[in-house]
Amino acid sequence: MGQHLIADLRTITPVVIDFEYTTPTGRPYVPIEVAVQALRVVDGHLVANTRWESLIRPDNLADVTQFDIDQTGITPAMLADQAPAAEVMARLDARFTGGPYLLIAHHAPAEAGLLYALREHCPNLARVDLIDTVKLARNLYPDLPGGHGLDNLIRHLDIPIPSNRHRAMADVELTTKLFRRMVADSGWTDVRQLRGFAGYAARAARPEQVALFG
Numbered sequence: 001m002g003q004h005l006i007a008d009l010r011t012i013t014p015v016v017i018d019f020e021y022t023t024p025t026g027r028p029y030v031p032i033e034v035a036v037q038a039l040r041v042v043d044g045h046l047v048a049n050t051r052w053e054s055l056i057r058p059d060n061l062a063d064v065t066q067f068d069i070d071q072t073g074i075t076p077a078m079l080a081d082q083a084p085a086a087e088v089m090a091r092l093d094a095r096f097t098g099g100p101y102l103l104i105a106h107h108a109p110a111e112a113g114l115l116y117a118l119r120e121h122c123p124n125l126a127r128v129d130l131i132d133t134v135k136l137a138r139n140l141y142p143d144l145p146g147g148h149g150l151d152n153l154i155r156h157l158d159i160p161i162p163s164n165r166h167r168a169m170a171d172v173e174l175t176t177k178l179f180r181r182m183v184a185d186s187g188w189t190d191v192r193q194l195r196g197f198a199g200y201a202a203r204a205a206r207p208e209q210v211a212l213f214g
Contacts, residue, residue: 005044006183008191014039014046015128016104016179018171019114020072022063030058031085031114032074034092035168037176046180052092053169057082072166086121093122101128102191106150106175108132108200119204126204133175135198136182150174157181 020033035053039046058064061076069075082088105111108130119126137148146152150171154161159177164170188194 005041005046006188006190006194009039009046009183010041012100012102012191013098014102014104014131014179016172016176017111018105018168018175019111020074020166020168020171021110021114022058022065022068024063024065028117029110029114030060030063031056031118032058032064032068032079033072033168034088035172036092037169037172039176039179046183048173048176051169051172052095053172054088054091055079055082056085056088059084073164074167085118089118089122089125093125096122096124096128099128103128103130104133104175104179105130106133106171106178108134112200112202116203123204127202129195129202129205130200131194132198132200133179133182136179136194139197140182140186150178153178
């Protein structure tokens with residue numbers, strides 16, 4: 001891995017993020033769990049550093065459908081006494097005071113959309129750009145049979161699937177292993193290159209559009 005390590009990852013803190021969320025029909029995603037894991041460079045290798053995770057109580061526990069329970073194992077009873085998204089994201093945001101940071105997510109538009117929706121409560125985190133590991137995989141393995149979903153990629157790369165797949169921290173750990181493996185397998189040289197074909201700009205960091213007419 002060391003010989004292919006992207007040099008400027010030493011000057012940026014990559015943070016892998018994953019939300020678990022419900023998908024109520026006709027309404028936006030509702031987050032029910034979030035996890036993050038920071039990475040750092042040690043002796044030329046990307047290694048896991050600090051991590052953080054929390055369940056999130058949705059406004060309406062009925063939004064947690066049987067499909068969601070079957071997929072994640074998270075039940076309404078597990079969420080009933082948890083803090084709401086505003087409180088959870090504010091606690092997480094308090095950790096993002098240094099930087100610069102770069103978020104890494106599998107299918108980053110989903111995470112980016114939730115962060116933007118919650119930007120009032122996590123203004124620091126919501127302004128951090130993302131790298132989408134789906135797009136990284138498409139660049140590195142363009143002809144992979146079965147597509148570039150997380151399960152197919154980790155099977156292709158012989159990364160073991162944990163029993164708690166679809167819990168936020170388990171998926172963060174899998175995405176971390178996937179990102180590290182892709183960096184090792186690639187000829188990528190700098191983060192700017194990654195941003196070019198797999199970047200997702202944080203909407204909260206974009207300038208607010210000024211009204212044309214008062």
